[in-house]
Amino acid sequence: MTDSLAVSGGATGILARVADMRATADVLDAKGDVLRRLAGEVAAVAGHDAVLGSQLLSPLTGARVLAEVAEAQLPPAGLTWVALEYEASATFLRGAATAYEETDTALARLAELRDTATGVVLVNGGLLAAGGIALTSLLLDALPDPLVDALTPDAFAAWVESVGEDPLGTVMGELYDHPWATDALVSGLPWVLGTEVPLVLSAVTPWTFTSVPLTYEEVVAGIVAGGGLLGLFADGTPVVTPEPYDPARYPTPEAWQAALDATAADSVSALFDNISGLGDDTGSEVRVTAVPDGAGGYTWLVEIPGTQDWAPRSGSNPSNLATNLRLMAGSHGTAMEEGVLEAVRQAMASLSDRTGVPLADLEGGPVTLAGHSQGGIVAASLAADPGNGLNVTTVVTGGSPVANMAVPDDVTVVSIEHVQDPVHHLDGNPNPGGPNWTTVVRDVDGHSQVTAGDPFSAHHGALYADTGALVDEQASTDPALRLALADLQGQFAHVRDGEPHVFQFDVGQEHP
């Protein structure tokens, strides 16, 4: 286990440096233009009437003026020459920036090809191995023991037996040791389903099946559509209600509200700590915190939980498998997204009633969306949906596959991931490395809350709260983290110094 974090992308990432190079080139160009204009003005001196006239009256002085004008244009310090140097440097920087970008794009394409090819090999190899193991097991069971002993080396027999006894445990162990396998499988699956399966079907049946180039989103959409025929993966209509005051626990509603307010998140760790406790037997929950900004306005922190209901047949909890699939298929407007939006709207309306601050002012306040697992997908999907009506400025995700979300450049994204956690690999792609998107990765092998060989033990919310504490700690010394968290740290400071108001909502869904 390591307590150090690997930080990539963001304001100190390669793409940010490329943007810096282009900005520097623009500055050099502008300076070159200024120098060129000055050089023109100096050159004009040589043709000025007074100078030309002086050539007759004092040829030596006139010649010296012309020589100095010429010197002011020529190398090594002449204006025209320096202007040329600036412009040449600008051109070089732009070229280098383009080369960086093209190399980065080419490497990304190569990585995608590598993952797809590896995934295809894994899927096919896996199918062959599964078939081989099944056949071998049947054969070994059918044959007399002495013959089996003679035919199979002990090590191979032991391996087949161990895999056969606990196939899920074996795959868990492999995924824990080789997290890249999830990326590869996800990348390879569209090719296998869209190209290979039709080829095989065409070969083994009398019919012809045409290959169809599929994207990841189309595959997931196909699963949703196929499930829909069987009544699975249905999305509902959100039902959002403020968490009711419980008089059996608190003597007054004010005492209960004070207890809620005392839990407002003032750190990345606290965000994930709060999120880890959301959701109960009856449905999902969302927390919305109004944070006074010190100038009469408010900013907002929204905490969204991960998947709670894994059943393929949707029930009353919208934090479910159907929402996962629909979001990964690129859909917007799922019941959970609408539920989060409704919770924020209700919180804003309630605060407006309570404080007298105009609702329109509250609606324009900066919003941070934070979520673990599916909660992070919901957060990124909302940020990527320009029609959501919120001023989303920051997204914080923990263990969420959000690489394919088209989050606008003006939204800061901080994605926290664990090396052994397979869930954030389910998008099949690395996170974008632009200046607005910072990815923080931690190796949690050996952590007391992680079970070796069980990749999903590296996924739970409390562990992301623990990693959040490291993020908070290292933000003071790591420039990339400090820049990425600058706005969020400002919100946290206002939570500590002000009087935040926490709204907690039950979020359910109804089906027709």
Add this chain to the structure above:
Amino acid sequence: MRRVLVSGTLGLVLLTAACSGGADGAPGPAPTADLDAESERIVAELAALDAVTSADVRLRTGANAGRQVTIDAVTSATDGGAQREVLEAVTEAGWHTTAFVPTEVRTTVVGPDGETLDPRDLGFPRRGADAAGLYARFGAPAADEDWQP
């Protein structure tokens, strides 16, 4: 090559299981009925404490929750020190569930005036007390006495 083949095969099994709701990711999740029974046992255990007037206990396991114990208790104790003692007892009871070794124990104790304590009042860094901290404070968990952080 063997690893590649195995991970490929079983990766498919995993994805299929995940999509069918079969894999919630919890290491050895207990059946719901068992968790309900264990919740009731802890409620009864806490009800036997003089200063606890009510307790709501919830155990859950899964990829997102880990192995989580949540206890919301109400106490008649009015003194801050006594309330912390109740919180300590409640948190220890959660840690010593027999259902599993918790990754996290989340507890609140509410006093008569509405004052609310959580594991931060015992020195834990977060509202969810972590396994390593719980082990240091309460020793090995009842679910696995050989367990160490």
